[in-house]
Amino acid sequence: MRLLFVGDVVGRSGRQILSERLPGLVSDYRLDFVVVNGENAAGGFGITEEICQDFLDAGADAVTLGNHAFDQREALVFIARQDRLIRPINFPQGTPGRGVGMFVARNGARVLVMNVMGRVYMNAMDDPFRAVERELEACPLGDQCDAIIVDMHAEATSEKQAMGHFCDGRASLVVGTHTHVPTSDHRVLPHGTAYMSDAGMTGDYDSVLGMEKDEPLHRFLTHVPSQRFTPAMGEATISGVAVEIDDQSGLATAVAPLRLGGHLEETVPRFWKD
Amino acid sequence: MRLLFVGDVVGRSGRQILSERLPGLVSDYRLDFVVVNGENAAGGFGITEEICQDFLDAGADAVTLGNHAFDQREALVFIARQDRLIRPINFPQGTPGRGVGMFVARNGARVLVMNVMGRVYMNAMDDPFRAVERELEACPLGDQCDAIIVDMHAEATSEKQAMGHFCDGRASLVVGTHTHVPTSDHRVLPHGTAYMSDAGMTGDYDSVLGMEKDEPLHRFLTHVPSQRFTPAMGEATISGVAVEIDDQSGLATAVAPLRLGGHLEETVPRFWKD
Amino acid sequence: MRLLFVGDVVGRSGRQILSERLPGLVSDYRLDFVVVNGENAAGGFGITEEICQDFLDAGADAVTLGNHAFDQREALVFIARQDRLIRPINFPQGTPGRGVGMFVARNGARVLVMNVMGRVYMNAMDDPFRAVERELEACPLGDQCDAIIVDMHAEATSEKQAMGHFCDGRASLVVGTHTHVPTSDHRVLPHGTAYMSDAGMTGDYDSVLGMEKDEPLHRFLTHVPSQRFTPAMGEATISGVAVEIDDQSGLATAVAPLRLGGHLEETVPRFWKD
Amino acid sequence: MRLLFVGDVVGRSGRQILSERLPGLVSDYRLDFVVVNGENAAGGFGITEEICQDFLDAGADAVTLGNHAFDQREALVFIARQDRLIRPINFPQGTPGRGVGMFVARNGARVLVMNVMGRVYMNAMDDPFRAVERELEACPLGDQCDAIIVDMHAEATSEKQAMGHFCDGRASLVVGTHTHVPTSDHRVLPHGTAYMSDAGMTGDYDSVLGMEKDEPLHRFLTHVPSQRFTPAMGEATISGVAVEIDDQSGLATAVAPLRLGGHLEETVPRFWKD
């Protein structure tokens, strides 16, 4: 089974490359399942119902979020009717929406998608490890489902790596999001879980985290805001991670980054070309 | 001019691959200058005089540090006599050692090496941007020196990217350290500075940040320490970034990651093979 | 019913004034129930079984803790057999000990004692509000028990005040600990819960948080440790808060600070002298 | 010499009690000099020129600020022409306004007023200790000036206490602001500097930090904002600290809190009544 996870889409530039490239990727490479992190899709802050629908129309099977989940307040409402939008599972009980969802892939596989937030240098959410544990126990890989994807939205590499090892052998993929920088530590962990500390951002890398660089630089230099943050509008890169998943075990057999367009070195998984 | 920067060396496993591989890299690829971040070299915490000398003997021209600079207290002393050991420049005035040094490369070029710490989610150092500004003004690239390397030891990708743009056109390389995960956002910024958010760690990646994974996991799960952190002793990866620097301008013409050994996908800069 | 809560006892100096003054306070003022926060009792870090017993012998009915709960590792063991030692309730499930206890006061009243940790600028514990909610619902004040004391061990005044309002009308007292500075915002909240942002420290105030001031100052100035922290050994102040609790409702009718000895202005609750 | 320092004035409720009570306090108790922290005066966020003038008209001789200094952007402009408005001295070089000012008190004394921000759990400002050191050296107490007031705007009690000891014998008063809760650790330090960890807030204490309590509580419970923060409009308390300063040495001979109005226990310095 062939999976693609796309990192945080930032603003119009990021949405544009996604809508341009994702349909072709899905058909050219016969992708069975696609997850897109959309927490920064609407002007850098949150997601709207229309944008979420655009992502699904472009080929996403599920859209995950993060600390910016509800920056657009309409998400608090439409998330109730949009099953394919997954917010961090460790928001407090009573938060609208859900943190986990089961979906059927194009190849018929049952795929569990989870979104969870780290707590180091971030907001005080519920325990991410116990939240993930509960779901992994309720839906064992290779038994109740055929693939499990954990989007670990976190700042600290220590917490992300710990989550990788914690899930190793029990999930198909643990992938970090939130730092907006792709890492090159993708690999299959000893017990079969694919891991990458961050999927990177889908947006304009000639920026600070996908936002026009002037204002962030101004704030670092003066500690006084001068204007709002706005997404950078230059050419975007689509950045993500691809996993080959064993149909029987649900574990990963290969993992590789995907980067197309924009300012970064391009790469397409070699195993997609076979 | 051909430069190599090697990310945080962690413990014995990291030191071993460095001593095994660096001499060959220097000679095989005719490297003109090598910088190694050594803040975690001694059991994961700090550096000793002996280890520092080993790095220099293996081919390093300068050794940089970070928040763990003085974890081994002897570093507070021997740094005074070891000119090639560079600690973050924005420690408070009066801190032993220096945050910047000028060295002559094997090709005769004058290379300025700077180490600076970010402040987001880190200790309250002096302003990293103004500290770097002072040095860039005092020693203009292509005029007073032939290459400038800035090791930005920081947690937040926003602060690292801001530092990259801040130095763009005025330094040869701005490279992040500290997260112990290599990033794949290496590129030459619009005005000619090579940039990569993190050089990654030189150590055993089957770990949490290079340390045995049991104790970090235990702490995430219980919030109570059980034992000390110890470096993971599995096969290490040497991880860093290579830059081709224009002899006239001191700006970068190419940048690429280096990863050899251990659990990560290996890569050697194509431009080294020409 | 007459209650005394004593703030974080720090080191030998703090323990000494507690053992000297508490027995007299209990008898002179006919105190019905005494809680002592002991998280810094053993050299500033944690508590031992012997010290805990000393506190109980001196008149404490319960001993609460905080982020330093298990700095002395023996506490992980003896807390299992010491029912009167209460650690923060929002440590993860499986942590030794308990976060709440019911005790019988000298006047026969059933007193529920809870310890909970804030999360702002602190470790990532479980949700303190939901943890407290659960206990308040399981044991309604004036029904299942005659008094409820919540020790909110937290850094941020915002989170402490929020906890006060959250419990208002459902607890007898919400008192902050952890900052080691007594506040003068003691009052009965609109629905009858006594509140004080911090009970202060029981220790030597000619210090930094009860520790010898040289090393903390050194670290603020240099960002490099020079030696261990050691408790200041000067004359200590016993610092806490006294509450009069209505026998029927369990709500507070009066609240006032207690400070005796050492360098701070002394004060004894006027309502104790009637 | 008789000094009053008034803690963070929050919103209309805080401004109202200040304008009602301050003129009477100045005349009734023959106050020689008054400082007011105004960082939250305008709707809880920053200060306007009009409000600043109102404070001066009501009897303030200087107005200090904090992390909210420039929340009202007009402050970036009018601070240039308003010498009596003092912002944290350790903002980066180039920040509009000044962090220290010398003023003549009603008794003819020369009073140096400084505002400085802590860095623990706060924004990354320049080193507060070195910033204060520079001013203390440039203007020795009892020589170049007759009184020195340091408003240490900080979160952590450790950093505030360290600043107190750091200035002990060299300033008349080190008083903390920012937590919006008055502390009762006022005292004269061993070398003659009056100290109090926090002056408290001048505003409605039936609130969270002076703001309507519903929204802060909502955010603690849900981690999703529901509306803006608005100042609580109930009866305010004026909260501050009074110091008697020796005319020769400039050191403190007595220190006591002031609290009038609202929900807290009222207190007026005994030494004012003599």
Ligand SMILES: [Fe+2]
């Ligand atoms: Fe994001």
Ligand SMILES: [Fe+2]
């Ligand atoms: Fe995020």
Ligand SMILES: [Fe+2]
């Ligand atoms: Fe490191």
Ligand SMILES: [Fe+2]
């Ligand atoms: Fe580091």
Ligand SMILES: [Fe+2]
């Ligand atoms: Fe404590």
Ligand SMILES: [Fe+2]
């Ligand atoms: Fe504590």
Ligand SMILES: [Fe+2]
């Ligand atoms: Fe503030």
Ligand SMILES: [Fe+2]
């Ligand atoms: Fe304030």
